[in-house]
Amino acid sequence: MLDLTPKKITERTALRINPCKTCQPVGAMYAALGVHKCMPHSHGSQGCASFHRMYLSRHFKEPAVASTSSFTEGASVFGGGSNVKTAVKNVFDIYDPDIIAIHTTCLSETIGDDLNSYIMDMDIPEGKLVVHTNTPSYVGSHINGFFNMMCGFINYLTKKSGTPNGKTAIFPGFVNPGDMRELKRLATLMNVPFTMFPDTSGVMDAPMTGRFEMYPDGGTTVPEIAGLGDCGEILALGSITSIEPAELMKKKFKVPYTLLPLPIGVEATDRYIMELSRISKAEVPRELEEQRGQLIDILLDSNQYTHRKTVAIYGDPDTVVGLTALCLEMGMLPKYVITGTPKEEFTREVRALLERYGETDAVVKANTDLFELHQLIKNEPVDLLLGGSYGKAIAKAENIPLVRAGFPVLDRYVHSYLPLVGYTGMIRMVEHITNTLMDRQDADCADEDLEVVM
Amino acid sequence: MVRRQSILEERKKSIIDKASFCRGDGSGISCGKSSVSGAVSQRACMFSGARVVLNPITDAYHIIHGPIGCASYTWDIRGSLTSGSDTFRTSYSTDLRETDVIFGGEKKLEAAIDELVAQESAKLIFVYGTCIVGVIGDDIDAVCRRAEEKHGIRVIPVKASGFSGTKSQGYKLACDAIMQLVEPYKNIPKVKGINILGDFNLAGEMWIIKSYMKKLGIPVVSTVTGDASCESLLRMPSAQLNIVQCAGSSTYLATRMEEELGIPFIKVSFFGAEDTTNSLIRIAQALGDEAAVRKAVAFTTEEAEAAEAFLQAYRPKFEGKKAAIYVGGGFKAISLIKQFNEMGIETVVVGTQTGKEEDYEIIEHLVNENTVILDDANPSELEEFMLEKGANILVGGVKERPLAYKLGIAFCDHNHERKHALAGFEGIRNFTREVNLSINSPVWEYCR
Numbered sequence: 001m002l003d004l005t006p007k008k009i010t011e012r013t014a015l016r017i018n019p020c021k022t023c024q025p026v027g028a029m030y031a032a033l034g035v036h037k038c039m040p041h042s043h044g045s046q047g048c049a050s051f052h053r054m055y056l057s058r059h060f061k062e063p064a065v066a067s068t069s070s071f072t073e074g075a076s077v078f079g080g081g082s083n084v085k086t087a088v089k090n091v092f093d094i095y096d097p098d099i100i101a102i103h104t105t106c107l108s109e110t111i112g113d114d115l116n117s118y119i120m121d122m123d124i125p126e127g128k129l130v131v132h133t134n135t136p137s138y139v140g141s142h143i144n145g146f147f148n149m150m151c152g153f154i155n156y157l158t159k160k161s162g163t164p165n166g167k168t169a170i171f172p173g174f175v176n177p178g179d180m181r182e183l184k185r186l187a188t189l190m191n192v193p194f195t196m197f198p199d200t201s202g203v204m205d206a207p208m209t210g211r212f213e214m215y216p217d218g219g220t221t222v223p224e225i226a227g228l229g230d231c232g233e234i235l236a237l238g239s240i241t242s243i244e245p246a247e248l249m250k251k252k253f254k255v256p257y258t259l260l261p262l263p264i265g266v267e268a269t270d271r272y273i274m275e276l277s278r279i280s281k282a283e284v285p286r287e288l289e290e291q292r293g294q295l296i297d298i299l300l301d302s303n304q305y306t307h308r309k310t311v312a313i314y315g316d317p318d319t320v321v322g323l324t325a326l327c328l329e330m331g332m333l334p335k336y337v338i339t340g341t342p343k344e345e346f347t348r349e350v351r352a353l354l355e356r357y358g359e360t361d362a363v364v365k366a367n368t369d370l371f372e373l374h375q376l377i378k379n380e381p382v383d384l385l386l387g388g389s390y391g392k393a394i395a396k397a398e399n400i401p402l403v404r405a406g407f408p409v410l411d412r413y414v415h416s417y418l419p420l421v422g423y424t425g426m427i428r429m430v431e432h433i434t435n436t437l438m439d440r441q442d443a444d445c446a447d448e449d450l451e452v453v454m
Numbered sequence: 455m456v457r458r459q460s461i462l463e464e465r466k467k468s469i470i471d472k473a474s475f476c477r478g479d480g481s482g483i484s485c486g487k488s489s490v491s492g493a494v495s496q497r498a499c500m501f502s503g504a505r506v507v508l509n510p511i512t513d514a515y516h517i518i519h520g521p522i523g524c525a526s527y528t529w530d531i532r533g534s535l536t537s538g539s540d541t542f543r544t545s546y547s548t549d550l551r552e553t554d555v556i557f558g559g560e561k562k563l564e565a566a567i568d569e570l571v572a573q574e575s576a577k578l579i580f581v582y583g584t585c586i587v588g589v590i591g592d593d594i595d596a597v598c599r600r601a602e603e604k605h606g607i608r609v610i611p612v613k614a615s616g617f618s619g620t621k622s623q624g625y626k627l628a629c630d631a632i633m634q635l636v637e638p639y640k641n642i643p644k645v646k647g648i649n650i651l652g653d654f655n656l657a658g659e660m661w662i663i664k665s666y667m668k669k670l671g672i673p674v675v676s677t678v679t680g681d682a683s684c685e686s687l688l689r690m691p692s693a694q695l696n697i698v699q700c701a702g703s704s705t706y707l708a709t710r711m712e713e714e715l716g717i718p719f720i721k722v723s724f725f726g727a728e729d730t731t732n733s734l735i736r737i738a739q740a741l742g743d744e745a746a747v748r749k750a751v752a753f754t755t756e757e758a759e760a761a762e763a764f765l766q767a768y769r770p771k772f773e774g775k776k777a778a779i780y781v782g783g784g785f786k787a788i789s790l791i792k793q794f795n796e797m798g799i800e801t802v803v804v805g806t807q808t809g810k811e812e813d814y815e816i817i818e819h820l821v822n823e824n825t826v827i828l829d830d831a832n833p834s835e836l837e838e839f840m841l842e843k844g845a846n847i848l849v850g851g852v853k854e855r856p857l858a859y860k861l862g863i864a865f866c867d868h869n870h871e872r873k874h875a876l877a878g879f880e881g882i883r884n885f886t887r888e889v890n891l892s893i894n895s896p897v898w899e900y901c902r
Contacts, residue, residue: 014565016549023523045616047499051527071617090492107585137521210862
C-alpha cells in the first residue's frame with residue numbers, strides 16, 4: 001500500500017511528483033486574511049478561489065472566506081477588467097468589507113490584465129479601499145504569494161507622516177495564528193509596542209460564538225498598516241519570507257529592518273528576545289527566564305531519547321530552517337532537509353546551520369518534491385519524519401513515525417492554535433518528538449524490554 | 455422575513471423561497487451558470503470537475519499540465535478506495551515555470567511523459583490542460599498523440615481550462631475522456647451484466663453496491679470510476695445496462711453510451727431505504743430478469759425492515775430537528791431529503807452546486823412550503839437561511855463544515871471527506887449514527 005516509489009533515483013527535469021509546495025495565490029489569500037475586515041479576492045477562474053479556500057479550511061479547520069472574479073471564456077480573451085469591476089462592486093454591496101485585497105492568478109497574469117489601471121477606473125465607495133498584488137502561480141511558491149501580498153498592502157496603504165509612532169513592526173512570516181499569538185506575547189512581555197503584520201490570530205483561530213463572522217475580530221487594521229511607515233524599525237522574521245516586504249519598507253520609507261530566522265528553537269528564540277530587549281531596553285522578565293530554564297531542563301531530561309536520532313525535515317523554507325535548528329539543539333541528526341519552494345537561500349541557510357554542528361553529510365535541497373525525499377529515505381532510512389500531512393504516505397510505506405509541523409497539516413487538529421515558535425513552541429515540539437520516538441520504542445520492543453520508567 | 459438586503463440581485467433568481475419570495479412567476483430556478491463575479495462561491499471549476507471524476511481510476515497516471523497549484527489542490531483529495539493499484543494517489547505535474555509560459559509548455563509536457571514512462575509501467579495517462587495551457591496555446595492533443603505512438607500506451611488529453619466552463623462541464627470532459635479510452639473496444643460482444651456509473655467508491659461504497667448486485671445475481675462488468683482500472687473500463691462497452699448513481703457527473707456518459715454503444719441506462723440512488731429499494735428492483739426489472747426481481751424484492755424487504763427497526767430507535771433523538779442540505783449534485787439532494795424524511799427530520803434549506811432545472815422541480819415537490827431552495831449558494835446565504843429556518847444540522851462538503859460549526863449547527867460530510875460509507879442499507883445506519891453523534895454531541899451544551 002502506498003509504496004510505488006522506486007528506490008532508484010532517476011533524474012527528472014520536467015516531471016514534478018508529489019509536490020512540497022503550492023502556488024502563490026493561496027499564500028496571498030492567507031496574508032490577506034490577516035488584515036482586519038479584508039476580503040481576499042482571487043482574480044481568475046472560480047476554481048482557484050474554491051481550491052484555496054478548501055486548502056486553508058482543511059489546514060485551519062476554519063471558514064476561509066474569499067471572493068473571485070469568476071473568469072469565463074470571454075474574460076480570458078478580452079481581459080478580466082469588467083469581471084473585477086463587477087466583483088468589487090458586488091463584494092462591497094453585499095459582504096461590506098473595509099478593504100478588498102486582489103491577487104492575480106496564472107490566468108490573469110498570462111493574459112496581461114493590468115490591475116493598476118482597473119483599480120484606478122473603479123468606483124470605490126467612500127471610505128473603502130482596494131489593493132492588489134501580482135501572484136503569478138508559475139513563479140516561486142505560496143511563500144512568494146504571501147510576501148507579495150504584504151508588499152501589495154504596503155504599496156497601497158503605508159505612509160510616512162514624519163511623526164514616529166514609537167512602534168516596532170513585526171513581520172511574522174508564513175506561520176500559524178498560534179505562532180503569531182506567541183510572538184505577540186513575547187513582544188508584550190519585553191515591553192515593545194508593536195504592529196504585527198499580517199496577523200491571522202483571531203481570524204483563522206477565531207472562537208466559536210454561535211454566529212458566523214465573515215470578518216472576525218483579529219487582523220492588522222488598515223490604520224496600523226498605514227502607520228508601518230512611522231515605525232522605528234522592523235523585526236522581519238523568516239529571512240526568506242520576510243525580506244522582500246522589509247526591503248520595500250526600507251526603500252520606500254527608510255524604516256530599517258533586522259532580518260531574523262523564525263524564532264524556532266532555543267537560539268533563534270533567544271535572538272528574537274534579545275532584539276526585543278535591545279529595542280525596549282527592558283530586562284528579560286523572570287517569567288521568560290523561567291520558561292527558558294524549564295526548556296533546557298526538559299532538553300536535558302529527554303536528551304538520551306533524541307540524541308543522534310536521524311530525521312527528515314520537509315516543508316516551507318523558513319519553517320524548515322527553524323525545525324532544523326530545533327532538531328540540532330535536541331541532538332538529532334537532520335539527514336534530509338528539503339523544501340519545494342525554489343529558493344537557493346534555503347540551502348545556504350540550512351548548510352550553515354549544519355556546519356556549525358559539524359554535520360556535513362545531510363542532503364539539503366530546495367525546489368524538490370516529496371517523491372524524491374521518499375526515494376532518498378528508501379535508500380537510507382531515518383528515525384523520524386518532521387513536516388506536513390503529505391509525508392503521511394512515506395511514513396506509512398516506510399514505517400517511520402511522523403511528527404506534524406508546518407503547512408499544510410490537513411489530518412490533525414489543534415496544531416494551528418499552538419505555536420512552533422518561542423520557548424513554548426519548542427517545549428511543545430520536544431514533547432511531540434520525544435514522545436513519538438518513545439511510543440515507537442514501546443511499540444517495537446520485546447516484551448521483556450518494556451519499561452514503565454523511562 | 456429574510457434579510458433580503460444581503461442577497462445579490464443577480465442571485466435572487468437562483469433562490470426559491472416557496473413561502474415568500476423570488477419566484478411565483480413560473481420561471482423556475484436559475485442554475486447551471488457561472489458564479490456571479492464577486493460571489494463567495496462554494497464552487498470549483500471545469501478542471502476540478504474533470505479531475506474528480508477521473509481521479510478514482512486506480513491504475514491511471516494523472517499529469518496536471520500547468521503551474522503547481524492545480525496539482526497540489528487535487529492531490530489525493532477524494533477518499534476513493536481501491537482494491538487494486540494505488541497509482542492514482544500519486545500527484546504528477548509539469549509544474550510550469552515562467553519560461554515555460556513564455557516559450558510554451560509542450561516540450562516540458564513531452565519530457566514529463568517520457569520521464570514518467572521511463573520510471574513506471576504506465577498503461578494509461580490522462581493529461582489535464584489547466585487555465586494557462588489554454589491561453590498559451592499548447593497543442594496537448596498533438597503531444598498526447600505523439601506520446602501514444604512513441605510509447606504504445608494510451609495518453610488521453612483532458613482540456614480543462616478552468617475558465618472555459620463550470621464544474622459540471624468538467625464532468626462532461628471526463629466522460630468524453632472515458633469514451634475516447636473505450637473507442638477501440640466499441641464493438642466487443644455483449645455479456646450479461648451492468649456498468650455502475652457515477653460512484654467513486656468513497657469509503658468503499660462501490661463495494662456495497664457490488665455486493666448487492668452479487669446477491670441479486672447480476673454481474674458487474676465495469677465500474678465508473680470508483681475502484682475502476684484501465685482494464686475494467688475497456689470492458690465497459692460489453693454491458694447490457696448502465697446504472698447511474700451520481701447523475702450530475704455521469705448522465706452525460708450514460709447518454710453517450712446509449713447513443714453510441716446501444717446501452718440503455720437508468721438513474722439510481724443508493725441513499726436511504728426508499729431509494730435503495732426502488733433502485734435495486736428497477737435494475738432487476740430493466741434487465742428483464744425475473745429471478746433477480748424476486749431476489750431484489752425479498753432482499754430489500756428484509757433490509758428495509760431491519761433499517762426501519764434501526765431507525766425507530768433513533769427517531770426520538772431526532773424529534774423536532776431540522777436539516778439543511780448543501781451538496782454538489784441535485785440527485786443527491788433529492789435522496790437526502792427523502793432520507794431525512796425517513797429519519798423524521800424535516801429539510802428546511804436545500805441547495806446544490808450543480809443541480810439541473812429538473813432536479814430543482816423534483817426538490818420543490820418533495821419539501822414543505824417554507825423550505826428555501828438555492829443554487830450555488832454562498833456562505834452568507836447559507837448562514838442567513840439556516841439561522842432563519844432553525845436548521846440543526848447541515849449536510850455538505852469541506853468548506854461548509856467550519857461554517858456550520860461557527861453557527862453552532864451540527865454537520866455531516868456527504869462529500870469527499872465522508873468518514874463512513876453512506877450508501878445502501880449499511881449507509882443508512884452509518885448516516886443515522888453520524889447525524890446523531892453530531893446533533894446530540896455534548897459539545898452543544900457549552901455553546902448555548
